[in-house]
Amino acid sequence: xxxxxxxxxxxxxxxxxxxxxxxxxxxxxxxxxxxxxxxxxxxxxxxxxxxxxxxxxxxxxxxxxxxxxxxxxxxxxxxxxxxxxxxxxxxxxxxxxxxxxxxxxxxxxxxxxxxxxxxxxxxxxxxxxxxxxxxxxxxxxxxxxxxxxxxxxxxxxxxxxxxxxxxxxxxxxxxxxxxxxxxxxxxxxxxxxxxxxxxxxxxxxxxxxxxxxxxxxxxxxxxxxxxxxxxxxxxxxxxxxxxxxxxxxxxxxxxxxxxxxxxxxxxxxxxxxxxxxxxxxxxxxxxxxxxxxxxxxxxxxxxxxxxxxxxxxxxxxxxxxxxxxxxxxxxxxxxxxxxxxxxxxxxxxxxxxxxxxxxxxxxxxxxxxxxxxxxxxxxxxxxxxxxxxxxxxxxxxxxxxxxxxxxxxxxxxx
Amino acid sequence: xxxxxxxxxxxxxxxxxxxxxxxxxxxxxxxxxxxxxxxxxxxxxxxxxxxxxxxxxxxxxxxxxxxxxxxxxxxxxxxxxxxxxxxxxxxxxxxxxxxxxxxxxxxxxxxxxxxxxxxxxxxxxxxxxxxxxxxxxxxxxxxxxxxxxxxxxxxxxxxxxxxxxxxxxxxxxxxxxxxxxxxxxxxxxxxxxxxxxxxxxxxxxxxxxxxxxxxxxxxxxxxxxxxxxxxxxxxxxxxxxxxxxxxxxxxxxxxxxxxxxxxxxxxxxxxxxxxxxxxxxxxxxxxxxxxxxxxxxxxxxxxxxxxxxxxxxxxxxxxxxxxxxxxxxxxxxxxxxxxxxxxxxxxxxxxxxxxxxxxxxxxxxxxxxxxxxxxxxxxxxxxxxxxxxxxxxxxxxxxxxxxxxxxxxx
Numbered sequence: 001x002x003x004x005x006x007x008x009x010x011x012x013x014x015x016x017x018x019x020x021x022x023x024x025x026x027x028x029x030x031x032x033x034x035x036x037x038x039x040x041x042x043x044x045x046x047x048x049x050x051x052x053x054x055x056x057x058x059x060x061x062x063x064x065x066x067x068x069x070x071x072x073x074x075x076x077x078x079x080x081x082x083x084x085x086x087x088x089x090x091x092x093x094x095x096x097x098x099x100x101x102x103x104x105x106x107x108x109x110x111x112x113x114x115x116x117x118x119x120x121x122x123x124x125x126x127x128x129x130x131x132x133x134x135x136x137x138x139x140x141x142x143x144x145x146x147x148x149x150x151x152x153x154x155x156x157x158x159x160x161x162x163x164x165x166x167x168x169x170x171x172x173x174x175x176x177x178x179x180x181x182x183x184x185x186x187x188x189x190x191x192x193x194x195x196x197x198x199x200x201x202x203x204x205x206x207x208x209x210x211x212x213x214x215x216x217x218x219x220x221x222x223x224x225x226x227x228x229x230x231x232x233x234x235x236x237x238x239x240x241x242x243x244x245x246x247x248x249x250x251x252x253x254x255x256x257x258x259x260x261x262x263x264x265x266x267x268x269x270x271x272x273x274x275x276x277x278x279x280x281x282x283x284x285x286x287x288x289x290x291x292x293x294x295x296x297x298x299x300x301x302x303x304x305x306x307x308x309x310x311x312x313x314x315x316x317x318x319x320x321x322x323x324x325x326x327x328x329x330x331x332x333x334x335x336x337x338x339x340x341x342x343x344x345x346x347x348x349x350x351x352x353x354x355x356x357x358x359x360x361x362x363x364x365x366x367x368x369x370x371x372x373x374x375x376x377x378x379x380x381x382x383x384x385x386x387x388x389x390x391x392x393x394x395x396x397x398x399x400x401x402x403x404x405x406x407x408x409x410x411x412x413x414x
Numbered sequence: 415x416x417x418x419x420x421x422x423x424x425x426x427x428x429x430x431x432x433x434x435x436x437x438x439x440x441x442x443x444x445x446x447x448x449x450x451x452x453x454x455x456x457x458x459x460x461x462x463x464x465x466x467x468x469x470x471x472x473x474x475x476x477x478x479x480x481x482x483x484x485x486x487x488x489x490x491x492x493x494x495x496x497x498x499x500x501x502x503x504x505x506x507x508x509x510x511x512x513x514x515x516x517x518x519x520x521x522x523x524x525x526x527x528x529x530x531x532x533x534x535x536x537x538x539x540x541x542x543x544x545x546x547x548x549x550x551x552x553x554x555x556x557x558x559x560x561x562x563x564x565x566x567x568x569x570x571x572x573x574x575x576x577x578x579x580x581x582x583x584x585x586x587x588x589x590x591x592x593x594x595x596x597x598x599x600x601x602x603x604x605x606x607x608x609x610x611x612x613x614x615x616x617x618x619x620x621x622x623x624x625x626x627x628x629x630x631x632x633x634x635x636x637x638x639x640x641x642x643x644x645x646x647x648x649x650x651x652x653x654x655x656x657x658x659x660x661x662x663x664x665x666x667x668x669x670x671x672x673x674x675x676x677x678x679x680x681x682x683x684x685x686x687x688x689x690x691x692x693x694x695x696x697x698x699x700x701x702x703x704x705x706x707x708x709x710x711x712x713x714x715x716x717x718x719x720x721x722x723x724x725x726x727x728x729x730x731x732x733x734x735x736x737x738x739x740x741x742x743x744x745x746x747x748x749x750x751x752x753x754x755x756x757x758x759x760x761x762x763x764x765x766x767x768x769x770x771x772x773x774x775x776x777x778x779x780x781x782x783x784x785x786x787x788x789x790x791x792x793x794x795x796x797x798x799x800x801x802x803x804x805x806x807x808x809x810x811x812x813x814x815x816x817x818x819x820x821x822x823x824x
Contacts, residue, residue, distance in 0.1 A: 014595075028578070030594075035594055037600075040595045045497075068578075075595075076519070078489075078490055079526055079527065083493050087494075105515065112486070118451045137589065140518070165442050178548065179440065181549075
């Protein structure tokens with residue numbers, strides 16, 4: 001029976017920053033003097049506590065990594081994942097993901113993931129990402145041909161995970177490695193489930209071919225169909241059957257409140273994630289990262305000023321777009337249901353449930369409400385999923401377009 | 415004197431040694447049964463958590479593609495212990511810098527763990543042993559040079575707080591370095607570096623880092639420590655404090671001699687299991703030519719089978735300390751005086767099939783009955799005086815270990 005899993009996610013931000021006007025960028029070159037160690041320590045432990053709470057209440061866990069940024073203080077997600085492997089009991093542990101083109105030793109990634117898979121008794125779900133453009137500078141890598149490196153590193157890692165009879169050598173275009181024979185091997189056989197982020201129809205092809213989970217971040221109504229549809233089409237092409245529901249994932253901001261007023265207050269705090277993302281062009285459009293037409297779009301600028309200030313973000317507008325789901329449990333269920341049906345369905349709801357100054361208490365309240373009152377209904381919805389029926393039903397819902405989401409999302413959706 | 419409890423996290427359930435050529439690099443991972451490995455990792459983590467409660471400090475390390483040490487990413491285990499322990503200092507000895515070609519990532523990982531643990535990281539950097547070269551897929555040549563250049567980049571990454579810097583070295587080039595988070599400890603976490611000869615001790619002493627020596631025993635300890643002390647004195651015009659030197663040995667404390675001997679024999683698995691053929695133990699370019707020649711002369715017709723001296727011989731050599739609390743204290747004291755003193759005892763306290771129960775029992779006996787006396791011994795010790803006394807003692811030799819140990823001491 002098809003199911004829907006919900007994954008609780010926070011980026012582990014450091015929100016206690018000076019006024020945005022006083023710095024040019026929140027990423028890459030914001031001096032780390034602003035990262036006060038005592039405060040950072042409190043925050044890490046608070047975020048880890050939230051993930052442990054997710055495990056206790058029955059939500060799955062998702063984490064990610066970024067570098068040199070106050071938006072996400074995790075420069076090494078495998079370390080956080082290792083902690084959670086040991087401190088949680090039931091939750092699946094999704095890392096979305098390992099920035100393969102930026103880590104030039106794929107075999108080490110294979111080792112790290114296998115280690116965590118074994119410690120957690122096979123609860124790892126392993127994401128691989130090309131990573132967003134701002135990461136190129138911090139990672140000190142050439143942004144060009146990142147997708148090609150992603151897939152070659154993927155091939156090497158898959159081979160490292162599944163080879164058990166002694167060393168092999170790998171001679172690729174980008175990676176060359178002799179004597180690969182990792183210890184430990186993964187707990188899950190043949191290998192942990194693999195997830196890849198997809199930002200365009202074209203990028204779904206290799207994901208579908210490998211039957212990996214394709215995750216889409218913040219594509220909203222305007223872009224989710226072309227991407228999910230391309231995945232489904234590619235999946236049929238390669239496997240001769242409908243893509244199961246659990247092959248598609250969608251990440252949005254979610255806040256569930258006891259009433260509309262506190263739901264709106266919580267969601268507005270989550271919006272920090274979008275409002276804080278002030279990044280100048282030289283970090284978000286490094287030469288070679290984007291294909292030329294996308295690069296040209298970015299160059300035209302999100303704003304007339306071209307200041308790089310974060311795109312002005314209205315909660316209501318983002319809710320209309322399908323980037324944010326917020327309200328009472330009934331409202332949030334209806335919002336997600338509408339988006340889910342519009343998109344043709346997906347089996348994983350990635351819930352960015354904490355950001356900015358949203359307190360631990362209010363985050364937990366929303367998680368609990370979601371878990372008790374929204375999640376069961378979403379699972380019922382998914383259980384009744386029929387791939388052909390949902391597409392029939394979709395015909396009654398015309399394509400929706402929305403105002404250009406501009407630079408915030410060009411990292412995710414192109 | 416601080417004591418650090420250490421286990422390599424081995425996977426001891428292997429077929430007969432005669433059925434494989436090497437326990438490292440190419441022993442197929444089919445032997446690593448996931449369910450067993452899962453239990454082992456959690457047992458070892460429990461042992462480290464017990465250290466924290468008992469009052470010992472924590473040490474861990476990493477190796478690759480080997481059943482002798484199932485930790486291919488020590489920062490992950492360190493992260494777990496940062497969150498699950500309260501007081502213990504957390505020593506990673508160490509990060510194999512020449513084998514990890516992104517030093518800035520190492521700086522980030524260590525800063526992250528330092529912040530999560532509220533400043534309890536003690537960060538070791540190592541060149542790493544020769545068998546690691548193949549698994550890491552790196553050129554073994556000039557590893558020491560890469561170690562120190564990566565060290566410089568990491569130190570700069572840890573201590574720069576006012577925005578990005580560029581680093582243009584011989585081996586590493588990195589623009590826009592500005593790590594988030596920065597370390598909790600200011601100016602930076604304490605740094606440890608392993609040393610295996612008087613020459614390698616010099617830069618460690620010059621940086622005032624802790625110099626750690628593994629299993630040098632009576633035959634080699636003095637020349638290495640003396641190299642450190644002399645370089646420290648030359649550079650800083652004062653004697654190296656005791657807390658700048660560390661020694662690692664196998665240690666088992668029992669309630670009586672019989673129990674101690676049994677436990678210590680089990681620890682010897684660490685040495686007895688280390689079957690490694692020449693192509694892994696002597697990769698071209700790793701050792702200087704004279705050392706390489708020694709290795710090539712080989713033991714047991716170059717089979718790579720360890721020589722396996724007896725427990726008594728290993729004890730006489732100063733590689734293993736084992737016995738009742740009184741005996742272990744006397745053994746360590748004698749070695750400590752011969753060595754000219756050191757401030758950190760690194761205890762390999764678990765290996766092979768030694769059970770949790772036995773390991774914890776030994777930890778507690780050590781902690782309750784040996785540790786206080788060692789601290790008393792070192793409390794008012796004067797480094798200059800200890801050094802003079804040590805120099806006056808007759809040199810003591812020990813049993814030949816063949817190629818074992820050449821990766822630690824050359």
